[in-house]
Amino acid sequence: MRDHARSTRLRRSTAATALLACLALLAGCNDDTEGGGSKNATDAAKRPAAKPTPTWDTRPGSVASVGDSITRGFDACSLLSDCPEVSWSTGSDVDSVAARLLPGDAKQRTWNFAKTGAVMAELPAQLRAATVKRPELVTVMIGANDACQDTVAEMTPVADFRADFSAALTGLRRALPKTQVYVASVPDLKRLWSEGRKDPIRRQVWKLGICPSMLRDAQADHDRANDRRDQVQRRVQEYNSALRDVCTRDVLCRYNGAVYDYRFTGDELSEWDWFHPNKEGQRKLADLAYQVINRRDDA
Template sequence: MRKRSDRTRACLAVVAAAVLTAAGCDAGGGASGAGDGTKAGRPSSRPVPVWDRSPDSMAAVGDSITRGFDACAVLSDCPESSWATGSDAAVDSLAVRLLGVTGAARRSWNYAVTGARMSDLPGQVTEAVRRRPELLTVMAGANDACRVSTAAMTPVADFRASFQDAMDRLRAALPKTQVYVASVPNLKRLWSEGRTNPLGKQVWRLGICPSMLGDADALDAAAVRRRDRVQARVEAYNAVLRDVCAKDRRCRFDGNAVFDFRFGTEQLSQWDWFHPSRNGQARLAEIAYRTVTAREPVA
């Protein structure tokens, strides 16, 4: 009887060890921890979240805002002042906040293009995925609303199709890369703030965002309707960004934080009163960092 009892205990011990080993692998999403989109080598003793709050590399796509246009020099891109990947200490970009100064210089890349619209985003994403970034930032849509007339604004359906195409290309190449999506800024507030500056209005006459900023002092019914149409289109674009992003568990929309930000003239470029100044770029970096590092996505 004693030998049989000893054999039984030995068998139970082997079974228990096998069960514990299997449970440990499942908790971590696989032996390497990479199955849940997390860095390899992390402990697998407990479940890890899908969203990594400290990615090790990043790339940025979008338009002139992400290129830092007019932030540090007139009519020039200033990528060093970009909210996303810039090195300017006054901005303290998202890349610097996440990766440190040295890490940002080595492991962050800016593929945004001044003047780009949402239809350009798929091509930018195709370029960016070659770097295999752990985080991709997206800020695009202002140029889709800033057209020569309201009739020339990008249709909402086309805007959606281009953004979905960009996300599909990203997922086909990098299923686990995280995405931060910034809302389109409030162009009507920009008009309201910038029109108080005579120099700003003179610059706007050169053709900056005429659908919203043209005839800046006009307050007649036609001008009000025009600006309201532009504002409604921006809001529709933001709804698209939110909806498409919500379908992807590794995508975080900013919850309209950029759109809702109560910026003033200090956050506008002193050269065109349209693009963000270095101060404005810093505010965009703060919003992005808050969203990326939050324990839970914005509701």
């Protein structure tokens, strides 16, 4: 009897031990599943690795420029004519951005798609044309003509300006994900008026219709004239805020507010219109751009 009871207890103990072992094993499996063990490891293996953040290349191999008359070198070499060879961005007869970045003969690796008189609404088309060349760097300087209208009421609304710039940059990014973009701020038009109004010859030239919203009646000092100039200046500042905001959302876009802050002198402005930069003014714009383009991300 005692042997039979002992045998029964042994069988029960063995069964209990086996049951406990099974339960422990099951619990372990459940813990791995719930705690992120083998299942999470499998899921992690299936997930694609995070893409590295693009870094700015201070030595791009090609440059395309877009924008308006300033980038075309208008009135820098002769009266009422473009002079792209002295363009601050891609010019070959001035120490331009392209000349500094691209050693040797860079003519086959630079393109100027800017157009005299262009406004922001034309930028998407300019950038579409530039994408065909697949440049590694695109420089953008546009917006003065959006403010330089016959009246302040005709200036481009800020919302439209922002939307067109955003669409242009989005289109470029879809076509060329790795192309870098440098964006110059719109110059301070009121500063140009303040500098040029001192000369009677300049005032006569301005009467031909150069930026009338700012330069018309250059000597007028009544409240209406001052208010008009202030409205143009505020609009330029709002344009620059839009340029900065849109650009800073793109990791490969750099905005430069120093162009607006720069105080151009008479020696840096065209002798024909005292409004557009001459060759020396173009060189200064290249200086301002190169400082930003050549800045390392970790600087």
